[in-house]
Amino acid sequence: MSVPTATSNLATDLSTASVSDALDSLGLPGSLHGIGALRQGQRTVGPVFTVTYELVDDTGGTVGDFLDDVPAGAVILIDNAGRTDCTVWGGIMSQTAHERGIAGTVIHGTCRDVAVATTAGYPIWSVSRFMRTGKDRVRVAAVQTSVTIGGVLIHPGDILVADDDGAVVVPAARWDEAADIARRIDRVEDAIVEAVRGGATLAEARALHGYHSLQTWKDAS
Ligand SMILES: O=C([O-])CC(=O)C(=O)O
Numbered sequence: 531m532s533v534p535t536a537t538s539n540l541a542t543d544l545s546t547a548s549v550s551d552a553l554d555s556l557g558l559p560g561s562l563h564g565i566g567a568l569r570q571g572q573r574t575v576g577p578v579f580t581v582t583y584e585l586v587d588d589t590g591g592t593v594g595d596f597l598d599d600v601p602a603g604a605v606i607l608i609d610n611a612g613r614t615d616c617t618v619w620g621g622i623m624s625q626t627a628h629e630r631g632i633a634g635t636v637i638h639g640t641c642r643d644v645a646v647a648t649t650a651g652y653p654i655w656s657v658s659r660f661m662r663t664g665k666d667r668v669r670v671a672a673v674q675t676s677v678t679i680g681g682v683l684i685h686p687g688d689i690l691v692a693d694d695d696g697a698v699v700v701p702a703a704r705w706d707e708a709a710d711i712a713r714r715i716d717r718v719e720d721a722i723v724e725a726v727r728g729g730a731t732l733a734e735a736r737a738l739h740g741y742h743s744l745q746t747w748k749d750a751s
């Protein structure tokens with residue numbers, strides 16, 4: 531079983547909707563509830579580089595100290611426990627990440643300098659946007675350790691897909707299987723639309739192609 535890396539040929543054509551349905555059919559969690567696209571029309575896929583933040587104590591702290599260690603092609607996944615009252619990401623970081631070929635940033639928390647990221651074309655997904663800095667408020671607690679976001683346990687190197695609908699993570703060892711299922715779901719959904727164009731009712735087209743159970747968990751046991 532091959533495990534994808536930042537240099538693997540990861541499919542960029544798959545939508546988060548199809549990947550999420552594929553995970554449902556495998557009985558796996560993965561959809562990151564509450565995290566949305568900063569702007570429409572951006573998408574990414576890649577292995578996650580995880581970062582965990584915590585509150586500062588009297589020794590202080592800041593944001594972004596890990597960025598020089600992130601490889602090209604990775605998606606930075608930041609766990610700030612959903613905190614939205616101060617940032618963990620801003621414009622200098624967006625421009626640096628873009629320059630380095632990092633594939634995007636997904637934040638369980640908030641970010642600022644949105645216009646800078648937009649101009650740079652650097653893709654971000656977050657809970658919100660807010661201007662108050664995390665400098666002196668948060669610090670990096672860990673990098674490349676497992677994180678849990680919205681009940682989803684994510685390991686470094688798991689594959690994250692993100693688009694207009696949000697972000698979803700697939701365990702690295704299940705990527706090939708999930709991608710195959712997602713692609714099959716796409717083909718079936720295309721066939722339903724074709725049938726409607728050919729004169730079928732939606733009910734007929736969906737029934738013909740088993741639409742309502744496309745994502746239903748097929749328990750292998
Ligand atoms: O304080 C932050 O969130 C970081 C910041 O503005 C930047 O990187 O430009």
Ligand SMILES: [Mg+2]
Nearest residue numbers: 620621622643
């Ligand atoms: Mg800034």
